[in-house]
Amino acid sequence: MTHEAHRLRRFVSIPSIATMSLFRLTAPAFASALTFVAAFATTTPALAVPPTGRFAMVHHLPVDGVAEIITATPDGRTLLYTSADAGALGLVDIRDPARPAHLPRVDVRLGGVGEPTSVAVSPDGRYAVVAMRMDDDVANTRRGFLRIYDVRDPQAVRHVKDITVGVGPDSLALAGSGKTLRAIVAIEDEETDAKGDATLDGKRPGRIDVVGLQDLYGGASSGLQSIELVEALKTLPGAIYPQDPQPEFVSISPDGRTAAVTLQENNAVALLDLRHPRQARLLRVLSAGTVERQGNADLQRDKEIGFKDSFSGRREPDAVTWVSNDVFALANEGDGKKGADGSLPGGRGFTLMNTRGAVVYETGERTEQQAVLHGHYPDSRSAAKGVEIEGITSARFGGRPYLLVGSERGAFLEVHEVSDPQQPRFVQLLPTGMSPEGITTITRRADGQQLAVTANEGDGSINLYRFHAQGAPAGEPQIVARDGSMPWGALSGLTTDGSHLYTVPDNAFGQSRIWRLNMAEAARGRVVIDQVVPLTEQGQQLKVDPEGIARVADGFWIASEGATVDGNELIKVNAAGAVQQRIKLPASVQAKFANAKTSTGYEGVAASADGQTLYMAIQRGYDLGKPQAAILKLHLPTMAWTSAFYPLEQHSKDAKTYWMGLSEIQLMEGGPGGQDDRLLLLERDKGGGEGRAINAEVKRVYSVDAADVVEGAVLKKTLVKDLRQDFHWLHEKAEGMVVFKGDLWVVNDNDGAGWTRLLNAGKP
Structure with missing residues (x-):
């Protein structure tokens, strides 16, 4: 079936808001729903989402520290990555990509000083070249180094020698091989001041260093050649900070004849002629130009996603990669300030450009629209640089050229097939760990496996993906909106009516809402958000902080978390999302909290089948100093409240930093009388995400007997599922849980943008 056959429909008809047999809209709710839909449907066109992709994730590996720039040995058996915070070069054995293993990491600092900024491996796999920045800033001119290591035995890496280069080296790439091997190094020299400003316009101009490495193979080194850029930038129309070139990233053309070096803050690209084996030459400096978006961008940080704004954005590319010997691709991250002419930094996508500076293809709004469909669009960055495309690389998989595009803020890898550079074909969007920085590809393994790998700075992790020429097998389902009128993210609770799942976001979105998840294709690797219900009160938008949802016969109960104790609230809405009832914590329960401002x-x-009893999970209980949470029970006919205590685990490394809490509660009814009813509780620590993936320890589902929830009782819990141990769960916010058709499903809150993992954990 063609991709067009799966093109997503616009969400504009009333049956798309809700099936009429279920949702009976009052006039105010009807008008509010139409307004809610129109805000997105008129500005975000439908895009095709292929039913299957070519890449499948095979592992998500936590690292000790951060992972930034990553590469691999040519045989594809070992990964090498930079970890600036640790001053180290990390190595990973990936002989079996599904079971990667950390190898001894190498301290690459000199006398305890310096941070690695880039790493590259020689074509024969013998040497790793590491660029080292030596803690320079505006007041300290400390030249950087290339540190050379013999990595033939990754278990025992051996230092070979150091070569001094310019101040503040950033990216490097290797050209040639053996007795023609050279390193092309972007000498950024950021000269950062105390405020973090690195655009000081000319106090210490950056440059490109070409470093001879021929002597590693017995040849005569061509030494250090520095290529200055100031004069070329001065003659380039529209160049930013022409007195202060800041080279950022280096890529070598497939034929090895040309190097492309981005000058990010200058909004330019330098091309070097490498044909002479000992003397590089500056060919030209090209303007990266601007991206024009008319009525299809979101520039408002307002907790809503709607593409209706316009802007002119300087591309200011970070990474660059070649898709042919004549065409390269730019990751248009942006890194400057708003221009005097009103132009913004960053193009919010990627661009294909030829070596004469002509644009071959511009992604425009399409990359951000795909992010919206997949729940990866960061509205918190709308007023800044949107998804911030930072990484980009290309390789041939299955005999065809592919472009892999990494979003720092959206935490995804966008895959395009680029047989025709003028019409790249979207293949899929892959979730990554937080803030992917480096991307590499592995295509020449002896076993035929072809891989893509990301290094994720935000949560300190590495993702490995395997290419499947005939289409990737179905794995854990990926959630996707049916069309762009249903932006989604931050899933914080789950419930079911037996046929579909329903979920709510927390206050990452402005107006509260309910999404319906169509599970028909879950076994084939996709779950579709096919309905959205805006929550209203007397026809006005309801803006609360939903953390839980329970389906009942005539609507839903929403558990809204308060900023303080008295803000906690149960909210009953009908099937159309209109508020029917609001219940605050009674004074008797509020008085149990040690601090009313917590x-x-x-x-x-969770709700009983008859809808008369509700159970609520309090995240950390009444006293934050005690390792316990609270479970509340409310009998609605009598408004009788009961509270019991739930014992929490303790993190083995740092119980204060990685504190425990409850994230979800579900009721499993065992039969008449309620004596066999069980409450399932989702307990988690603060490890993972910004707390680093390696610190994720407790992501567990426990059960307690519902009959034991009596006033003041300390509940006895029984382990049901260990998500960290049994399912390699590294996300911090395991937030939603529901039993659907006999299986336990768990989902994480992605804080509005990023990887949303929907896991079938099997029978509870």
């Missing part, structure tokens, strides 16, 4: 509160709600 922000710990509702994280989930």
